Amino acid sequence: NFHVVNSLFLVRCRGVNENRTRIIVKNPFQLADLLTQFIKRSGYTSGQLAKLSGVPKPTIVNWMEGRVRRPRTLNDLVRLTAVLHLSEAEASQLLQSAGHPTIAELRLDLQQMPDETLAKLINHWETKPSTTANKPAPFQAMAHLPYFVGRWELLEKLRTMLLAGDHATIYSIQGMGGVGKTALAAHLAYQLRSHFPDGVLWARVDTSDTMSILSTFASAYGLDVRQYGDLGSRSRIVRELLANKRALIVLDNAQSSEQVKPLLPPTGACAVLVTTRRQDLAVMRGASRFMLGPFDPKGKESLLLFGQVLGDDRVAEERPLFVELANLLGHLPLAVDIAAGRLAYEPGWTTTDFLQRVRQEQRRLVELESEDQSVRLSFNTSFQHLTEDQQQFFAALAVFAGDDFSSEAAAAVADMSHELGQDYLRKLYALSLLQAGRETAVDQPNRYRLHLLLRDYAGEQLGDETAVQQRLIYYFAAFVPAHSHDFATLDLEQKNVLTALQLARALGQTSDFVTGVLAIYLFWEAKGLYGLAADYLRKMETACPLEGAGAVSPQTDPMIRLKFHHYRGRLAQRLGEYIEAEARYETALALARTLQTEAHLSHLLRALGVLAARRGDYVLADSYYKEGLALAKALGHGGIVSNFLRGLGVQAYMRGDFAQAEAFYEEGLALIGMLDEKAPDAKGEGGMLWGLGVLAQEQGNLTQAQQYFEQSLALARQVGQQKRVILLLRMLAEIAVVQNLPKLAEDYWQEALLLAQDIGHRWQEARVLSEWGEYQIEVGQTAVAHETFQQLFRLARILQSRELVATALFGLARETAVRGDLELAKERGWESLDVFTAMGHIKMQEVKDWLVAVDG
Template identity: 55%
Template sequence: MNEQNGQRQRFADVLSQYVNRQGHSLGQLARRSGIPKRTIANWIAGQVRKPRYQTDLVKLARALHLTACEADEVLQSVGYPTVEELIGRARRQPDEELLSLLAPWVQETEQRNSPPPSPCPFQAIADLPHFVGRERELEALEQALLVGQHATLYSLEGMGGVGKTTLAAHLAYRVRPHFPDGVLWARLNLSDAMAILGAFAAAYGRDVSAYTDLGSRSQVVREILAHKRALIVLDDARSSEEIAPLLPPSGDCVVIVTTRRRDLAVMRQAHRFHLGPFDRARQESLSLFDRVLGAERTQGERVTLVQIADLLGHLPLAVDIAASRLAYEPGWTAANFLERLRREKRRLDELRYEDLSVRASFNLSYDTLPPHLQQFFAALGVFEGQDFAVAAAAYVAETSVELARDHLITLYGLSLVQEGRPGRYRLHPLLHDYARERIGADAPFERMVECFVRYAERHRLDGDALDLESGNLLAALHTAHARGMPAALVRGANALAHFLEVRGLYDAAELHLNRARQAADAVDDTPGLARVHLN
């Protein structure tokens, strides 16, 4: 018994050492390895003498990015064969699935008796084991990076939560063999340029601490990189000033910048890739559910999972959080979670899982805005149609059309608004929720209602103009009813009645005319009531 307890403790101690070094939470390791969080917790707590399946330990070792020697220590602590022995066994049987799991260590084990190679840094963050989709982007990026004459600078641009960093990491692992001088990675949101340059130089055995000003240190690092073929990832860039000192000279190095900004001056000559949400037609969100929840459950709850993805605007971070909560929080069905997500005021609260949070991701962009732009952005949350015009944004925000256009261009550059139909803008559904919860007064809603009631009155007989704003017009009527604006409701319903009937929207016409009739009665609006009866 004591011997068994000792083996449990040895296993727990060895595993805890590597888990603590990596710094990931148990939930993150569970997602990366596919091993249940509770199972990993039991291993670390010394509750298990020997895991049932050696492949589970291999998966966790991969998620922790252990070397072959480190993986051997974990495996042998519970009596399983070494990585080299497992590779040999997988080749003899053969076992393609096991060999695929062991792939990260094949080259390392083959070179153990070879002369040590020159240092080749690989600083990329961990790759997600359930990475899905982005096939077109990956193919285009690989083609661009691996041609003989490639550009030096590439950018991955997009809103928070769209997966820029995840894609860059996955790409780094895929193209690693093509960059013999390694992969350098800098998280610009966590380190300054001096520290990053020091880390880049140290990766090649150079100490640049004697160079105490940014210009001289940057020059030395450019000299180090001048004759190398390395991939450099500058993650989460917010300004050109952050990027410029870190760029290598023109040559064989490739730089990928991930950023939410479309307007960085330093990126004007870059080969730019814009990332949007998952492609609904390619069922990328369903693929992620399949990876996290398993094929059987995904197929059984497919219709509801599609509804969840639609409600989340197919934002990868949000879909990942939803899948994780469904997988690891006991007793939940997709239908239960969908019901919770449909409560608009609580939706962003539901999109949290350990250190992952959609709201926190959006905060990083919103908090950089000056107060007047924060107020303008929040006001955009009143729009509920497919998109909105610049003039409507100006009216709601009580500013000029020219200034509203400037503000929208700025927000577009920060990936906080997106292009709609020609000359129009829109918010991603979750950014719409985020903006809406920051509206601190009734005035923007009242101005939105007045804006579209007036629009309906001006274009009463212009079907094309009313089609363009149909979503916003109907939302204005709902808002007028919900917020107790009877006069606006009567005017709007009367102005839209003919259009709704011509378009065959009889239920909507009946609903809003009945509400308008009640509103006119309540405020003794005799002329308005007469027009309602005529409609």
């Protein structure tokens, strides 16, 4: 009984049956070549095969590399053939290449010498030739992961579409490397297996040749297509085979349309699911596309995955550490899985130790490798599709530390034209090396986002880091001054601007650092980022010219010094540090007078007037306001004139001169829209709406005032004007009280108070406390009123505001009287009256009337 197989020769040898003829391999690499071909087709790694078959990984590697020509353990080889989903003919071919009997011969041997283990293994193949009718439906999906978390919404959408009766399009799961596309497809295959009577076909199209895949698909239904030697013919036969079947076909990790097209069935009952990193495959035009990103940072998927591997108890106990770890991994599923596996199965790790490694950018990708899993290798697959110029462009993007960046900025740091930069960005996006960033206006450059780990990877490819960093500094040194009043644009670029400022300071580019800080200060102030502004102003104050005699710094350039002291004063004022604010303003005012800069003089005089008014020195405040008003009128600055007039109106109101107050106020409101202002943007429009609301409120039209305030509030939130948000919330609370909507009023005041405390604006915090306390007295909530006015009193002392001190004392006097302690109430009332009288404040008459009523 001789068998001829290729270059094999036959000899008699001992074995299961002494009279059996055994095949000996003449070519020692026959097994290695054949096994490698089958493994490549399957898409499995040696590590995955080891887990699925129970055969040690080193053993499989030895077989693949030809170090072992005839495996001693027949059972291990049979186990491997089953895991590879080989047909009986293919399994027999592989066994013969290793010098073992075919499957049919093994069945005969087992009849003479029973072996229960071997019998169970070869039962994988039917003992008789089967027809398509009685052959079980194929299921070629990769092994199901032992754990799968999240993706619930996307799973439901895909399930609904894949279970449709007919499929007019193919379906694709697209996303960056390591995001879990294959795992999601496998999970779906196992979930939907019972819904596809003709089975699930699976192919790893980037590592298997198309002809072999077509053969595997055909043989799954008992059809041998090996006689069709050209791709077109074999593809046509398989299409005919699939035309009347209802199967799920998964084409994994497609990198080109050519890998997909020959494998597509006719449109109909078969559902085709393609996973790919590519966004630009022609075959996907018209497909139902599903973008798969990293786990949601606000969700729990990353922690759930950690819990699946490490145990929920450990993750719950060390939750803050795992939250930080997930954030540092960018919530990329592959990275989370590798980290969890290393913590679980490598000895000596603590979560803190591993986290300390991952915090180091230069070590992060090094730690994300485990056996055949590697985040870096996953990224390599896409990176290798770039030209050398495109690779250098991608590497330059590592300098952006913000949430995203514009195409214009990307081209600038890469030192190329905007047009070429846009082309390269589209290429990177097509390979899922970039994702779409935040949406912008139609006339603004597109924005792109680089995943945190891809940024680390790009940084590894970056050669001349300093040159790229300097280009980032130069770009934003010009960008920020040009957009200093465009808060919406600065909001998009804030983190990138901070990166540029940090680099400028580190590289000794003091001029760019100082220019950038002064240009972005007003944005920080409007956003309520007082701590950040204070930090950078301190750094600026200590900056020294390191670039030569022409460098600018607070110490060398009078205009820089003027702006610095002006902004430092504004910041101190908002933090309630009025002595510091006044000193800074006076220094800036002296410089402005020396430099004869009327615009700065006007601003500084108004600022000093506000401070004087808050101290209760109305005479000095009037003096500042009137000098500044004359300057503003001479300059034709309508908005500034309006501010001065409204300030004078408040002064007159506090003195009880209502006619003069109304005249100032209405004149100020009328000037809000003077022609010197730019075309209203969100900020300017919001200011006009606010002014119109104030006027409507003064005229008693609360409904109209409410509408104006709500519109202004929406715009203030849009551009991040936190101070104006607080003011408008206070005004809306006041209207809600008049409208008998106490819950709404409380919500407005509480939001305003929390925001004022959050940004550290003490004056606005005090104003909210004052209004909230007054309301609590009106509704009889004396306990709340007591606590509120106590808070106000402590804050007023810090602010050194006589008006607020007197207001707090009067509030405490009234709530104390309600509690029955009239002596203490009158004592506080008299203290309040003394302060209001010294100021000439309008409230002194109200306090007098209250004291008379208490005595009566």
